[in-house]
Amino acid sequence: MDSIERNQTCWCGSGLKYKKCHAEFDGKLRSFKAKGITVPPRSIIKTPEQIQFIRESGKVNTAILDHVSRHITAGMTTEDINTLVYNKTVELGGRPAQLHFEGFPKSVCTSINNQVCHGIPSADVVLEDGDIINVDVSTQYNGYYSDSSRMFTIGEVKEEHRRLVETAKECMEMGLQQVEPWQRIGNVGAAINEHARKNGYSVVIEAGGHGIGLEFHEEPWVGYVTRRDTGMLMVPGMIFTVEPMINMGSRNVFTDENDGWTIYTSDGKPSAQWETMVLVTETGHEVLAW
Secondary structure, eight states: OOOOOTTSBOTTSSSSBGGGTTHHHHHHHHHHHHTTOOOOOGGGSOOHHHHHHHHHHHHHHHHHHHHHHHHOOTTOBHHHHHHHHHHHHHHTTOEETTTTGGGOOSSSEEEETTEEEOOOOOTTOBOOTTOEEEEEEEEEETTEEEEEEEEEEOSSOOHHHHHHHHHHHHHHHHHHHTOOTTEETHHHHHHHHHHHHHTTOEEOSSOOEEEOSSSSSEEEEEOSSOOTTOSSEEOTTOEEEEOOEEESSOSOEEEOTTTSOOEEETTOOOEEEOBEEEEEOSSSEEEEEO
16 A cells, blocks of 8 residues: 555545545554455545446446336347347447457346356347346446346246245345445355355355446455455445345356356256445445446
8 A cells, every 4th residue: 555645635536635534544444454354455446536427327227227127028039138228328328338348249148047147148039938037237437337237037937936036136135235344345245145045045156246437347356155254345435246146056157168158057947146236335335236
């Protein structure tokens, strides 16, 4: 952590003197670091101005998912969903963050039934009565990034599949409850894993959440099979996603060798995921995209 004189302008961009702004905050970080606890680098602690821009991006991302919610139905293709997302994003002045990210070919991820995540939209994949699907939207708006996803049940869904979807949402919500300043990020995954296992489900280990805002993917990586009081310290100004993938059967997964993106459950049983983007505040947390 770079040293700064107390009367110099604070590193956060507030325009205040360091002693009136982040001096106490940095001292607290140093005390945790001295105890061997991983603390976040300044690069992922957002300034008030950055937070406001990211908040606006999150509003756009949420509006896009609301748009999908109003139109998704049996008989449409996942490519239709891709078109909905692309057109609404552009209409609202944004850009789909997923489009061409590391070679991803579409504007949204659509993951059906036993697809865990990163499903690629296709004109050949038609939503059918009884399907469950995750629609994962990511947006770049005025240069700032946001990311969230929702599960949708299509028509008459089996009760056991509906229960999976509902429990996955509960897992995400329980993870959110653990987002508090000056606590450890491992608490998030521990709460999620405990609730999933209590309900007879498993949690995917290989995929997790991530920091976001100035870039699409930033530190920290957020795992969901963790122990309490482990991992990076959560501090005000950090923004990351909470997005556990909950499997009905085994936690084991594999990536489609043909498209290089889509992750499936190894046993063919369904998986469900909800994702939200959260800001750590002085008193708790704020959901920025839902």
